[in-house]
Amino acid sequence: xxxxxxxxxxxxxxxxxxxxxxxxxxxxxxxxxxxxxxxxxxxxxxxxxxxxxxxxxxxxxxxxxxxxxxxxxxxxxxxxxxxxxxxxxxxxxxxxxxxxxxxxxxxxxxxxxxxxxxxxxxxxxxxxxxxxxxxxxxxxxxxxxxxxxxxxxxxxxxxxxxxxxxxxxxxxxxxxxxxxxxxxxxxxxxxxxxxxxxxxxxxxxxxxxxxxxxxxxxxxxxxxxxxxxxxxxxxxxxxxxxxxxxxxxxxxxxxxxxxxxxxxxxxxxxxxx
Amino acid sequence: xxxxxxxxxxxxxxxxxxxxxxxxxxxxxxxxxxxxxxxxxxxxxxxxxxxxxxxxxxxxxxxxxxxxxxxxxxxxxxxxxxxxxxxxxxxxxxxxxxxxxxxxxxxxxxxxxxxxxxxxxxxxxxxxxxxxxxxxxxxxxxxxxxxxxxxxxxxxxxxxxxxxxxxxxxxxxxxxxxxxxxxxxx
Numbered sequence: 160x161x162x163x164x165x166x167x168x169x170x171x172x173x174x175x176x177x178x179x180x181x182x183x184x185x186x187x188x189x190x191x192x193x194x195x196x197x198x199x200x201x202x203x204x205x206x207x208x209x210x211x212x213x214x215x216x217x218x219x220x221x222x223x224x225x226x227x228x229x230x231x232x233x234x235x236x237x238x239x240x241x242x243x244x245x246x247x248x249x250x251x252x253x254x255x256x257x258x259x260x261x262x263x264x265x266x267x268x269x270x271x272x273x274x275x276x277x278x279x280x281x282x283x284x285x286x287x288x289x290x291x292x293x294x295x296x297x298x299x300x301x302x303x304x305x306x307x308x309x310x311x312x313x314x315x316x317x318x319x320x321x322x323x324x325x326x327x328x329x330x331x332x333x334x335x336x337x338x339x340x341x342x343x344x345x346x347x348x349x350x351x352x353x354x355x356x357x358x359x360x361x362x363x364x365x366x367x368x369x370x371x372x373x374x375x376x377x378x379x380x381x382x383x384x385x386x387x388x389x390x391x392x393x394x395x396x397x398x399x400x401x402x403x404x405x406x407x408x409x410x411x412x413x414x415x416x417x418x419x420x421x422x423x424x425x426x427x428x429x430x431x432x
Numbered sequence: 433x434x435x436x437x438x439x440x441x442x443x444x445x446x447x448x449x450x451x452x453x454x455x456x457x458x459x460x461x462x463x464x465x466x467x468x469x470x471x472x473x474x475x476x477x478x479x480x481x482x483x484x485x486x487x488x489x490x491x492x493x494x495x496x497x498x499x500x501x502x503x504x505x506x507x508x509x510x511x512x513x514x515x516x517x518x519x520x521x522x523x524x525x526x527x528x529x530x531x532x533x534x535x536x537x538x539x540x541x542x543x544x545x546x547x548x549x550x551x552x553x554x555x556x557x558x559x560x561x562x563x564x565x566x567x568x569x570x571x572x573x574x575x576x577x578x579x580x581x582x583x584x585x586x587x588x589x590x591x592x593x594x595x596x597x598x599x600x601x602x603x604x605x606x607x608x609x610x611x612x613x614x615x616x617x618x
Contacts, residue, residue: 193575196562197570227503227568243615251567253596254499256453276499280453293563295547304523307498308452308547308565309597311529361504364537368551370562370573392464412540412551413559 160385162205162237162378163221164198164250164272165231173222173234178220180206183417187220196370196418197251197272198222200232203416204378205248207423211432212386219244229253232273242266246383248375249274254307256281267384270336271377280306282376285334289390291377293344294320301329320344338390340380342373346398350391358398365403371416376401378424400426434512437508444452455498456482457508458516465492471511477502484517495521499566502603503595532608541612545604556581556613564598572602581610 171190179186180203183194202220209215221238227233232253239249242263249262252273259277262268267288270278275290278351279300284290292300297306320343327341331352339349344367345359366372380397384390403426404419459465469479475496482493496504498520508515529546536542540559542551548563557580561573572590586592590603 165567165570167567167574195570195573196573199570219587225567226443227566227569227599229500229567229595232567251565251570253567254453254565255497258462273567274565293547295544295563296565299547306520306522307597309501309529309601310498310520311546312523343450355560365540367535368537368540368542368560368562370560370577373562412500412542415560 160205160209160217160381161219161242161244161247162198162202162250162381163223163235163247163252164274165225165235165252166192166198166222167195167226168192168224169226171222171231173221173223173231173238173239173350175219175221177205177216177218178202180210181290182421185220187222192222194420196416197374200371200374200416200420201248201250201271201378203420204375204423205382206378207420208379208382208427209385211424211427212382214386217385218431225230225253227253229255233258236261239263242268246326246381246385248377249277250377252277254280256306259283269375269377269381269384276307279333282334284336287336289336289338289340289380289384289394291340291342291380293373294323294341296331297341298325300333300335301326303333323347326354327354338394340376340394340398342376342398346376348391348394348398355391356395358402360425361402361406363402363410365410365412365414366402366405368412369410369414369416369419372405372419373420375404375416396430396432400430403429444461451495453498454495454521455501456486456519456521456617457494457496457504457521458482458486459493459513460508462515464513465494467511468494468508468515470618471513472496472504475504475507479502486517498522499596501597502591502600506592526559530604532604534608534612539601539611543605543609543612544607545608546601548598548602550576550580550602550605550609552609552613554616554617556610558609564602566596566598568596568599569602572599575608581606581613 223231383393
């Protein structure tokens with residue numbers, strides 16, 4: 160399984176390879192990266208999940224430094240022109256239509272964050288295996304004229320959580336992946352535009368504040384897929400496990416994501432997978 | 433000669449697929465549009481003829497990658513170049529989101545603008561930043577978290593540190609959170 164995404168370190172060259180996880184940092188090629196929101200939170204959750212199944216050595220990370228200028232993202236896109244793994248997750252990366260269309264989609268590719276934005280903007284959502292939008296991002300997917308969540312027509316962006324099924328239907332009038340998890344107060348697991356299940360409890364409002372809780376959901380679900388779980392089942396389990404993490408941490412709005420990731424082995428054990 | 437004709441043809445009859453995800457900066461006059469292209473040489477920009485329905489006096493405009501809007505606005509401001517309008521070419525009637533929602537959670541305040549969220553405590557300390565997909569969001573998260581929103585200097589706000597539309601959206605939430613923190617101190 161490959162995770163591809165930028166880290167917020169200006170000028171850091173492209174690095175690829177296996178990783179080692181510490182308490183709140185990662186080591187890759189003698190470089191130490193902090194586990195904070197974004198790509199590193201996804202990586203942390205994926206590593207812990209794969210470790211549970213004894214497959215952490217199969218995880219490869221492709222990253223480069225990017226603080227928004229796009230330099231690191233371009234280097235990552237280049238690496239994605241040829242993919243040699245069954246499953247790749249494209250995460251925090253500068254959305255670039257001209258680059259995302261060059262990605263090798265011959266194997267399964269999951270899009271989250273910038274990877275999802277670029278895929279939708281380019282009109283190639285159906286080439287992806289799965290997306291992970293929140294409600295705001297679902298509005299963006301549902302708006303046929305929008306190429307970034309910052310530009311969504313008002314009548315769509317003002318739709319609230321209660322109208323998620325309506326937004327899902329709207330999104331699926333366009334090119335969307337076969338699978339989707341819409342994360343929120345109630346998570347919706349979607350297959351070919353149909354809601355196959357929802358996960359709502361336990362519910363911790365504070366999780367919405369914590370940077371990285373969406374990233375951990377993607378990390379867990381993707382790793383379960385890489386371990387052989389069917390995508391729908393992995394989506395449902397991912398949502399349940401992410402909420403179990405909340406239950407174990409008892410989060411408040413100032414909880415940090417590495418504290419949540421540390422609870423992964425405990426959560427996985429409770430599910431007896 | 434034919435290359436000049438081709439260039440002119442490209443400007444006047446751009447291919448439709450090139451517009452997706454792009455925006456247009458309208459200026460008062462041609463001179464400003466040309467200056468902007470020079471100033472923005474590190475961004476993906478090109479001078480184009482604006483469609484008739486969005487013309488604002490100038491018959492040249494600068495086409496840009498929408499996602500780079502924040503950095504481009506800052507660069508133009510730095511060079512005292514005032515654009516008349518920024519529009520999305522995906523839909524000329526579209527403007528960046530302005531909707532901001534506020535929620536109280538366990539004594540903290542969560543402010544959400546579109547896909548971006550910022551959470552402050554009772555005295556204005558930023559405890560978390562989340563959402564988005566552009567690479568400056570994790571960078572802004574590291575820069576802002578743990579600081580009091582009322583003590584962050586102007587040069588360290590999302591609009592001055594960020595480059596992308598996610599940073600632009602986060603700045604909306606940041607400004608609202610700052611207003612809330614300020615009211616709390618009164």
